[in-house]
Amino acid sequence: MTKPLNNLDQRLSARLKQERILRGWSLSNLAEKSGVSRAMINKVERGQSSPTAALLGRLSGAFGLNLSTLLARAENIDNVGLIREVDQTRWVDPETGYIRTQVISRTDAKFPLDIAKIELPAGKSIAYKAASFMHHCQIIWVFSGRLTFIELDQTHLLQPGDVLQLGAAQDRIFSNDGAQICTYSVTGIRS
Template identity: 50%
Template sequence: MNTIEDTLNARISARIRIERESRGWSLSELADKAGVSRGMIHKIERGDSSPTAALLGRLSGAFGISMSTLIARAEMQEGKLLRFENQPVWRDPLSHYLRRHVSPRSDLPIDLVQIELPAGSDIPMPASSYALARQLIWLQQGTLLFIEGDTQHAMRPGDCLELGPPSDCRFVNDSDSPCIYLIVRLNHSGS
């Protein structure tokens, strides 16, 4: 891992603890709400373990915010220009999915996040991880099968998909090469 990733993992761990404590929840309460073991949450908050994308989706859903919002609260820096080398990146320790926050902190109502999904990946996300957000998926490279509830969207480079009402979903790259896509997220006040 690089220094930016190490720093972001530490900030994500701290942010999870802040979100939990700001709600007055114990570790057990968060574990119950997220369907995750208390011990795992404790290890993440201490920085002894890095959360997977699926786990971050469950935790953010329990908090009533999107995964993107949870990570953005941990990673955003001041300034209107966010240079490539300073863009926060986070790597899922299980799938090696790479998330890069592209947009700088701003008053604009959107966030841009670039995802590199390795070949052979299948990443489930609960509906709660994006229940409060409006999002688009814009495929840049490779192929992506986005499964939204019972609906499957086979995407090719240049395709752009507006996510429907929140439902459990999966991001599947069943090809032999990585796919890269942008998540364009409309921010709502208070999220």
Template identity: 50%
Template sequence: MIAKVEAGKSSPTAMLLGKLSGAFGITISTLLARAENANRSRVLRHDQRLAWRDPQSGYVRRQVFPVPGSTVPIDLVEVELPAGAKVAYPASSYSFAKHLIWVQKGRLVFVEGKQEHLLRAGDCLELGEPQDCRYENRSGTTCTYLVLLLRQAP
């Protein structure tokens, strides 16, 4: 699959990006920013945010922070998960950062290992130890949520 992505014959899925970011010990936001060769700036304008759409689920992730080149160990990502969509990530995606999920609009079912969390607008969840996880939108409307990642020192 990586060869197809490199050759421009396929777009990476969320699962593939999760595996790659886990292997490199970096966040998906950092991986995408490096791929875009973004320039250093302390301000990231709304219309300059990097956006990526998962070809499998249709979910869209927008990088809110960091700005390219920042040394602040936080990533803030806005995600729109379409109605009926599911996105899975391997435990390795969660091994190098602490995660919070804050639902802004709609409902999100977050499956963490065998535990299921139903989150509504305004709810915030701190993830536990790294496990295979799945984001699910079982409703009929788009769910918007923020993911805050605190990168840990290597």
């Protein structure tokens, strides 16, 4: 039995289809560019399947967007002024239980900033392709728990208070090998 989509998943489904149509791409074009099967894209666009973080990363990368921008466009937001915690968009990855809270997402050229708070459950990992981070400088700041960050042949073990500034876009894995939830922020500036 298929689990009903929540409101954000419905908006994401519609936004993914809109991004594809805006580019004049068929499902096959997007499948080729993203490495996601045509059938899966079709299921997500029709709201028959909730997209995972990894899948959204691949699709947003194919569009030349990062995940934060895609989520902001789905929400139709460009945060300005006070943003209360209750008004921040929360999205849960159906595969891992990872929770992404979009703290701020500015899409204008004068202040192209994204800040997301991530809660990664113990024993879970999220892998992203390099295309998810193109034209985007990122900084990871760990608040609690332990984060293992892997990029190419480099592994960084991050503890609370540790900050890692990332370089050029590479395939990346965020992994929580600890026994408790790892909470961290990802701050991105679009170039």
